[in-house]
Amino acid sequence: MDIEDHVMAEIGRAQELAVAGERDRARGAFEKLWEQVEEAGDPLHVVTLAHFAADVQDDPARELEWDLRALDAVPALTDARAQRHHPSLRVAGFLPSLHLNAAAAYAKLGNAAAAAEHLDRAQLHCRHLADDDYGRMIRDAITRLRGEIPTPGEGRGAHTC
Structure with a gap:
C-alpha cells in the first residue's frame, strides 16, 4: 500500500x-x-x-x-x-465506471450516439468487475442509462451487462 x-x-x-x-x-x-x-x-x-x-x-x-x-x-x-x-486495484476494473460516466455526460449533452458508444465500452469491460455491491451498482447504472438513451433501430433498453 x-x-x-x-x-x-x-x-x-x-x-x-x-x-x-x-x-x-x-x-x-x-x-x-x-x-x-x-x-x-x-x-x-x-x-x-x-x-x-x-x-x-x-x-x-x-x-x-x-x-x-x-x-x-x-x-x-x-x-x-x-x-x-x-x-486489489486493476486498471481494467476502472474502465466500466470511466466509460459509464463519459456516456452519462454525453447523454446530458444530447449526444446519444457517443453515449451509446461509451455504454458499449463500459458493458464490454463489465467482465472485469466482481459480483459484489460495486460491480452490481455499475452494471445496474449501465442498464439504467442504456434505457434512457435512444438507440437507432433498437429503441430503448436493448442491451444489458
Whole structure:
C-alpha cells in the first residue's frame, strides 16, 4: 500500500467534500490539485482526480472534459502503479465506471450516439468487475442509462451487462 502518497490523500479529502454535498468546495480542491497532478503526470493521480472532479461539475460539458481526461490517462496507468496504492486495484476494473460516466455526460449533452458508444465500452469491460455491491451498482447504472438513451433501430433498453 502506497502510504506515503500525499496526493491520493488530498484527492480523498476532496472526494469526502463531494460525498458530503460540498460540491463547490470539492470542485475548488480538485482544481487546485489538478495544477500539481497535471505537472507531475502520475497516471493514477490523473485518472482518480479527473474521475472524481467530473462528478462535481455543474456544466455537463466540463463534466465531459474531466471524464475524457480520466479516460485519456488510462493507457499510461499500469496495474503495478495502481497496486502500489491498493493491492486489489486493476486498471481494467476502472474502465466500466470511466466509460459509464463519459456516456452519462454525453447523454446530458444530447449526444446519444457517443453515449451509446461509451455504454458499449463500459458493458464490454463489465467482465472485469466482481459480483459484489460495486460491480452490481455499475452494471445496474449501465442498464439504467442504456434505457434512457435512444438507440437507432433498437429503441430503448436493448442491451444489458
